[in-house]
Amino acid sequence: MYAQCPDCRTVFSLDASVLAQARGAVICGNCETLFDALDTLSEQLPPEPFRLLPGNARSEEAPRLELAVYRPREDVPAIAETAPASPAFTPRFAHDRRAPRQRPRRWPWVATCALLALLLAAQVAWAKRDLLVADPTTGAWLRQACASLGCRLPLVRDVHQLHLVARDVQAHPSVPGALMISATVRNDAPFAQPYPVVSLILADADGHRVAMRRLHPSEYLDDNAALHAGLAPGASAAVLIEVADPGNRAVAFEFGFE
Template sequence: MYTQCPECLSVFSVDARTLAQAHGFVMCGHCGNGFDSIATLADQLPPEPFDELPVNEPGVEPPRLELAVFRPKAKTEPEPAETLTGLDAFADLVVTPRFARDKRRDQPRRWPWIAACLLLLLGLAAQLGWALRDTLVADPITSPWLRQACAILQCRLPAVRDVGKLHLLARDVQTHPSVPGALLISATLRNDATFTQPWPMVTLRLTDGNGQVIAMRRLNPYEYLDDTEALHRGLAPGASTALVFEVEDPGHQAVAFDMEFE
């Protein structure tokens, strides 16, 4: 026996066992369409070429059953007073469509991931800013913004040192007026940077007539500054200050001196 798929017109050979498994309903192995194989069941193939198999008309009308041996009782109808109208019966019923309920259930919660990513980005920005703090504080564009932010947050920016922006305006050396065997060296220092600098370490060198160093001393800021508050405040941008150093007199061989900042 032969049957034909109504979608792709593929012809298949079938037997009684195959037809009995699903009462004649089969799946096409070519296009995957399900169809009733009994509707196009034929004993023989027509002569080729052919497009469709002849349709098998049912030869026997199915019998009608009239004699019933059992029939379940009908359910009793509710009293008219207890009968609810269609609107009243479903007034308190809340129906959520299946597609909407499943969509809410399957939708992932994204806000924890977004919050975690934002925290990681803020942490990365903080680490980068701390690594480049000297450059940012010294930069003329970012420095005012950072100072305004620190003024609001009541914090203090880290001190940035740039001795190349410290310029010596004037200097002088003379015999100490009150200490015998000592020299009094004075200098005027100006900070040309756009940011506050910490007080520098000063190196003094006394040389002879041949330029040979005969005495040298390195002074820390707390050794030549008596004002503790000014020491912590630093040298403001554009500010000038007078520095005074008391050193031992190496004798008449010292004819010149040199000053260097670190």
């Protein structure tokens, strides 16, 4: 609400508590004039520019109030305005102190999910171990890790990286009617792989098979420790095969790895 000083025309903003202190009598903070704020009391200011607030006409009869917003119950006595103190009350939460609600612990679930994820990754890695060990990047990292931990990687077979670097056929020095065939196999893979099954095929001039022999690693290598360790990267192994001499029918021979 607003009121205007009648002397200096200064407009002030005030509320009902200020008017209630002296029933409308106020002192101008600009010119120290005592005046009745009820004469020019207004809820809104008129559009600017303006000089005077409209005055309020005094009525001889008291206005009747119809817009009621609250009426106390009859069985509850109204508190006297001059009551020295307000009724005391005790907040319920002063005696009803509940323990603070604890948040559920999430770390067991996080740890369990992380453990399950690691187990799943380990299962996938074990199922794809041949591809991981054969891969140049992953295999090098795994070999370095196993060298530090003292573990051993599973052997991966890749016969495409086994090459025959030397071979020779000659009559058996001590067994009549037999041939002694020797060969040298080299592992060109960057990882160790098991010793291969070596197959020897003798063919005639038309390319037809005359004889065939398959040797497992234990047949041409009697070192169990070497069989367990596998053929190291860049290492070579000698293979010695004894076969019956097919005579003039065999004019060619071929080695294969399985």
